[in-house]
Amino acid sequence: MSSNERNTGDNINNASNKLSSNVQRLALNNVTNTTLSHENSIQHLKGTKPDQSKLSSQNLPQKEDVLRETVRTQPSFSDNKENCDPYTKSTGNSNPSISEMTQCNTQVENVQTIASTQSNNISHSNTAVEEKLIDTTKKRPISTVVEQEEPKKFKVCDENGEEEYIWEDLDAEDVNDPFMVSEYVNDIFEYLHRLEIITLPKKDDLYKHRNIRQNRDILVNWLVKIHNKFGLLPETLYLAINIMDRFLCRELVQLDKLQLVGTSCLFIASKYEEVYSPSIKHFASETDGACTEEEIKEGEKFILKTLEMNLNYPNPMNFLRRISKADDYDIQSRTLAKFLLEISLVDFRFIGMLPSLCAAAAMFLSRKMLGKGKWDGNLIHYCGGYTKTQLAPVCDMIMDYLTSPIVHDEFHRKYQSRRFMKASVISVQWALKVRKNGYDIMTLHETN
Known part of the structure; x- marks a missing residue:
């Protein structure tokens, strides 16, 4: 190739x-x-x-x-x-x-x-x-929505069989709420109504103290100041005043030891009602050296021994909350009622009156201030059965206090704040206007 x-x-x-x-x-x-x-x-x-x-x-x-x-x-x-x-x-x-x-x-x-x-x-x-x-995200069909049933209605008749008022069972709607204890609520308030009679101080026993009315006004005004300064619960103040009045009904106390009694009672009530009670040092410091820590301890022991450790007390705030259920828990009327109810605590003339009666009168007047309707069957039933006739004397006493010169300035100053919707200012102005125009508070804002 x-x-x-x-x-x-x-x-x-x-x-x-x-x-x-x-x-x-x-x-x-x-x-x-x-x-x-x-x-x-x-x-x-x-x-x-x-x-x-x-x-x-x-x-x-x-x-x-x-x-x-x-x-x-x-x-x-x-x-x-x-x-x-x-x-x-x-x-x-x-x-x-x-x-x-x-x-x-x-x-x-x-x-x-x-x-x-x-x-x-x-x-x-x-x-x-x-x-x-x-x-x-789809909405539930309308057919599956459970409608609220109308509350059951009950009639209350007098001895002659005539109908007095009709009330509704408002506790039925709380049957699924364990905190409302709707199955025991009637028994609880029946017990409280019996207890308020037992724990009620007697005004006649207090008169054995010299100038007790004036001295008590000064002491209560100071206790309201300390209570508000510490930010304690309303129940604490009510219990402290009740313990003090019950103790003074049994023991004769010298005038220079009256502040020690009030301080010890507030200290006992704070430990009974509060979750976190102020220490004894705080109470002693508020007395400006008038009471030492050891004296407050000794006073606490002596008061508890005198009352036989019986601190049961149907607090008026419990009755006021019960009536608020029939008032649809209106915050305005209840705030005004708190101020009016506390008048029965600081004023000496209200000693010996049932707390439930004072709570009902306070709610009655607060509703009048807001221009609400008449005292219907639900309000009568849930206040303890007090009618307008029974509330009239207590309402007149509250009106007298509102139109009188201010004695408890700390008490009025407390309710002049926005926290309490300036309840003291509104109440005093309304009472002066009603008395000036000669209106009848029991029939005010009621239509025939």
Whole structure:
């Protein structure tokens, strides 16, 4: 064979090798571009990515692994490609056959199919979650709303069988509230009505003290100041005054020891009613050296021994809250009633009157100040059965106190704050206007 024929054969072989290499590279690029474009289209349409961790947990071949394996099986072309023998049978550098390329394409298509299926499942699950969220935001059908039943009504008749008033069972609506103890509330207030008679101080026994009325007014005014300064509960002040009056009914106390009695009673009441009671140091410091800590301790022991440790007391605030139930828990009328009820605590003339009667009179006048209607059956029943005839004397006493010169300035100053809606200012102005115009408070704002 001549040298020309040999060169021609080498050129043909080199051209064939270049053509085969180009075909393989084009095939590989087509596979890679097709895979990437398909994946990008899936992400664009679904907005989610397939969970690679789930694919790897199922031992499925990854697209990157397949492509990497394909590239690894490609022949390595060195700089002297023309000197390579295309017919050399080498495992590492042999060209992949058509069947191998077909198998590679099949694996890539399987991976794409699995990825597409996984993304569809994720899309369906997201759709299901959105549907559930939409269902939860839907309003409940009107047919399932439970309507409140009207309260039961009861008649109260006098001895002759004539109807006096009709009241409604307002406790039935609290049957599911354990804090309202609706099944025991009637028994509780029956017990409180019996207890208020037992714990009531007697005015005649207090007159054995010299100038007790004036001295008591001064002491009570100071106790209201200390009580308000410490921010104690209203129940604490009521209990302290009741303990002091009951003790003074039994023991004769010298005038210079009267402040010690009041301080010890407030200290006892704060430990009985408060969650966090002020320390004895605070009470001693408020007396400006008139009472030491040891004296307050000794006074506490002597008072408790005299009362035989009996601190049971039907607090007037409990009766006022009971009446507020029939008044729809109006905050304005109850705040005014708190001021009017505390008048029965500081004024000496109210000693010996039942706390429930004073609470009913306070609510009656507060409703008159706000221009509300008449004293209906619900108010009569939930105040303890007091009618307008029974409330009239107590209401006149409260009106007398409001129209008289101020004696307890700390008491009035306490209720002049915004915290109590300036109840003392409103009450005094209203009482002066009613007395000036000669209105009858028992029939005021009532229509026939």
